[in-house]
Amino acid sequence: MAEGIEMAFHPAGPAELTGVPSAADASASAADGDIAATGPGAVMARSVLSTATSLRLRLGDVAVDLIESHVLLPDGTVVLAVDAMSRAGGLLVAVRGRPGAVRLDVTQLIPVAVRSRVRARVRVLGTARRFDPASLESCDGDTLLSLLDLPPVALWVIEPVELGLTRDGGETTVDISAYRAARPDPLAADEAVHLQRLAQQHSDVLDQLATLVDPALTTGTARVVPIALDADGIVLRTEAPDRHTDLRLPFARRVTAGAGLADELRALLAEAARHGIPGCARPR
CATH class of the missing domain: 3.20.180.10 (PNP-oxidase-like)
Structure with a gap:
């Protein structure tokens, strides 16, 4: 047994x-302090966003589902790979720099076959900016490899300005500073x-x-x-x-x-x- x-x-x-x-052990140990300092909501939001394989990008009345097209940077910023020739790509150009003009929705499902599988939903309102290659200097090896795995299209960063977490039937607002300071759960x-x-x-x-x-x-x-x-x-x-x-x-x-x-x-x-x-x- x-x-x-x-x-x-x-x-x-x-x-x-x-x-x-x-290195994983050291990162996990640091995460212990993260929960005490930032709260479980921030840690869960980071866990959901870092492990999701898809998300919904909303720009006004336009919504598009992106599959395996995002990466979370160490500070919680979301990197999106969006075709510049698509409608969503054009709208990102139109709203860049406008605080809260971009919305991201992520749904986390229970990863085994059961009914009522939705565990949590994360809603991010953010500001779109062009991806700055200089930000690579602050990325660890795993993040760099994840960025290399993104589709070979235009990269955008979405800087969160408001974040909501829905679980157990209720929605809470996650403090952005706490979210940025948090790390995903060690087992996520x-x-x-x-x-x-x-x-x-x-x-x-x-x-x-x-x-x-x-x-x-x-x-x-x-x-x-x-x-x-x-x-x-x-x-x-x-x-x-x-x-x-x-x-x-x-x-x-x-x-x-x-x-x-x-x-x-x-x-x-x-x-x-x-x-x-x-x-x-x-x-x-």
Whole structure:
């Protein structure tokens, strides 16, 4: 069981388990301070924008969906690749420099097959400017590679001036300074892979984790599905024919690396084995 969990949360293989500190570990450690300083809304907004594969660009009454055509710079600025000969490209020229004239909409979906898959929506009002190659000097290697992967068309930067986050049925405004200072959750980039592997290959693990849930919430449940994973915990959904309930199992320690994720999952399983009693999970 332990070996299966280890491999499930280390897609790149055992080489990652050497215990040698990496740049990713340092970045994740910095992210711990980001949440305390900027708040979870800013971190979630950064996570959504950095991991999205598509977004909707709105310019007045014109809307166009861009697929694999954006990158987030380290300061939170959005880089768009837009064909200069398209209508959207022409409108970007017309509104450049005008504060809040550009709107970006991003929808984040739960990356496993469940109903009610929309997890969060991010709305960005921003100012369009031509991409300045000098900004490359402030980019890390991963960002540079992502920029190189953009379609070979005109590049624009969208500087956010207003940002809204919708989740759990309510919308909040995210402070722009907090957003710029935040970093994505350490597990955001690999969350989908982790959840899909857990759901498809480790039903035994899910069954054990389900024992940490109040039986009153699992009565009549058809299945338990992992729907969210971040550095602070995992969220399970109990599905019944006519309803579902999302419950969070918090980790004892914040995860800052892939190895830490496997450790925290094993700790939850050990808790289930020791007690076999409900009450550790709380509804979201």
